[in-house]
Amino acid sequence: MSDLQIGGLGLVILIMLLLARVPVGIALGGVSLVGIYTLLGLKPTLGIVTAVPYELVAHWTLSSVPMFLLMGYVCYHANLTESLFRLARYWLSALPGGLAIASVGGAAGFSAVTGSSVACAAAMGRIAVPEMLKARYDKGLAAGSVAAAGTIGSLIPPSILLLIFGIFAEVPIGKLFVGGFLPGILTAFMFALMIYLRVKATPSLAPSVHEQISWRDRFYAFYDTWPVILLVIGVFGGLFGGVFTPTEAGAIGAALSIVIAFLKRSLNWARLRDATMEAMQSTAAIFIIAIGANLLTRFLAFAGVSDFLADVVLAEGISEIALILGISVVYLALGMFLDPLGIMLLTLPIFLPVVESLRIDLIWFGILIVKYLEIGLITPPVGLNVFVIKGIVGDAIKTEVIFKGILWFVVADLITLGLLIGFPQITLFLPELLY
Amino acid sequence: KELKASVHLPPKNNTVADGWEPFAEGVKERTDGEVTVKLFLGGSLLGPKAASEGIRDGMVDLGYVIVGYHPAEFPHTAFINDMAAIGTNALIVTAATTELILTQCEPCREEYKQRGNVYTGTYAVPPMVIMSSKMIDSPEDIKGLKIRSAGAAWDNFVKAVGATPVNVPSSEQYEAQSRGVVDASFHVAASLKTYGLWDMTKDVLLVNVGAYRAINTFAFNPDTWAGLTDEQRRIMLEEASDANFGIAAGYMATDREALEESKAKGIRVQEISDEFKAIRDEYVAAEKAGLVEKGKGTRGIENPEPLIEKMSALVDKWTQIYEEVDGDVDALRERFKTDVISKVDVSTYGM
């Protein structure tokens, strides 16, 4: 059996293990270790087990994940978020799927603060999903809309993925960031439109709130939201005012939410303890998967997936559009299994030179890549954003229900992707305007 | 025989474009295709901190190791890096460091042997400059600025100029400086271009401090190394040395280009004033004075003085040669092969 066949077999076994209810992290890690053992033997396998868990976790920029989770859990346990969704309900209740649309809007706003999709999904998930479930929204729609909306986090700047792409491809980071802005807004708009149309067609997905709300109540609802508004101003203001970096924003956001909740007298020690415990356990559950996903990247690298991709996509004299479509297929396929960083590590060294030789605009290409990677975060069988939401909602919603609920968002994303490929101006308009 | 090589850097990095790629081509050509090197770039096989042990365990045959990540495992190399105040020209430091470890520092080679990494040579990075979002007309202007230093090892210089060192990872450097979390970055001039710092930099101050040198560019697995013929091992050493000079020259060229392009963008690039020179010289003197203590203390080296002397002597020697050949890279390469590599006994080295 060739190395590549071992890689393919590994992926098949991975899917079977996942269906057999093997925890995702163990399935990913286990398959990878056996795979690497088959390819390289015992000593290298043991070496890789030793190195990966610690090196992956001991990482500064990832520390915003537990901190943003803590912020979300504190907001939830201290009932800070209720008011926000009451506001959304008062104003959007006439709109089909109003709360889900409000979550997408919230995620888009939060994207301007965080550089990571996972952190974005984590923060919004704890805030929005419980409120939607209370309003008797369809579970798949409730969880799916937040998991998908989280992916906006890597398009609207700041964005860790765009940054890494920029360093890889030596493209100006500032230009990339500006380029991600409109595609991010477009993504949010498509999600909102999709929610609206779906709920319009099947109203039972999101029961509308039949209440007569006076304009006085609607405006009064703003008043109740001061804790959240204060929190948002604190985090946004600090970031744009240059007080702290995106990673530091996690800890500041968490600290601020605790202070505000104590001031509002809606937090006590027991609730803070619960919030911290839950944030920490979600973090642990997510990182065990991340470790497995990292091992899978190494396994596929050893199996020679990169060469395979080069053979498949990079035929001699390939046209620009055929190349872009071929690359799309490759990224969507890899996105099913791997995390964004892993995919970039495997593919960029192969694709970048070709893309450059065809004189394809690297800003546009970078945004497309990040869009592909974001779609990978929500496609089965391995979708990190879905697992983040699952880690937050616990037993209330099953993993596969979230995946099912997200299918529509993937469709919306594919349309967005089509628009981005068909109309490069969407991406390039702002960078050309500003630079 | 195909050797698997892991490099965590992206394809356009100087280390890859001017080092690993020519190395791979050179090896293939000179062994008539008997040995080829297959590059895995971007860290798909091994991350930067896992490289040393991954090579030892045979996950790959060779790879790029930043030895500075492992000061406890490689105390002598860490100590050589502590000598950053000795020598600033990347080509000269490349030659001096490599000669020191290859031929004059038995305990250095011993530590590589113990850690299962065969040492084949180092390249040095050009000295660092201050890229500031605010104009710096006098040493007064820099006092109290928050400066992102290239790592905790450089904090002392930032403090010496009266600024506050702020630790920001490279992935957040752009964000941090564009939003004003830091006022300036203390790093190689190339990062104006590679990290896009020229978007917000207004003033570049050529303080030229330090030259990072804790690198084993082409670290071999000992079994892979032993499996080569004597002739092939010599080829590896020679190609590695050629490549290291290439990388150092490449970095210097990138720095120059970044500075030229910055000037074209209207950024001020200035040589430092005498006042700044005085501050820098004081810093360098203090660093040198603290070396012996640091070697004995933190690094746990019994007898650090001879190492410092050898390093200084070698920097002097290669400065002279550098001037003789008028900075010509190919001439330096040839001199290094005849002067140093020819004296390495390839039938025993690294085994």
Add this chain to the structure above:
Amino acid sequence: MIERTLRILARVFGWIGMLGMFAMLLHVSIDVAGKWLFGLPLPVTIEMTSHYYMVAVVFFPLAAVEFRNGHITVEIVSQYLAPRIRRTLIGLVSLLGVVYFSILTARTWHDAVNKYEIGEYLYGTVPLEIWQTRFFVPLGCGLLTLVLLWKAIMMFRGEERLIQEGNESVELDEA
């Protein structure tokens, strides 16, 4: 008795993890405040956060997460299985977890001892020892291995209790 011990240990480890959470929160916040207000950063913030707090936050709670069935799975097939078959499946799956995490535990323990012997530290103006944090990984993974082993035994004995404990779910009460 065995289970009680495991639960107590899991809880203690959970507290250590929580300590990591709070330390991270405080260290980073104070560092930001210090830099912004006084131009005085707290030393080794990034280093402590990455090597001490992060590693503690991720690895110490692993066993507690398992007790709450918080490790993420896909239930797509198993939910339709008869209880007895489902128990056997979960037992087997837990054994698989035992194998995976005992390899992780053994190897990272070996590594931690190694790093202890050489006294691993970070290069910098002030050297920061980090070998201690290497032990967090095998400790967390080790306890998780024991919990998984216990879970497998319970499944084969036919006791449902351990898989019925939910992770605190989102409340579904009336709005």
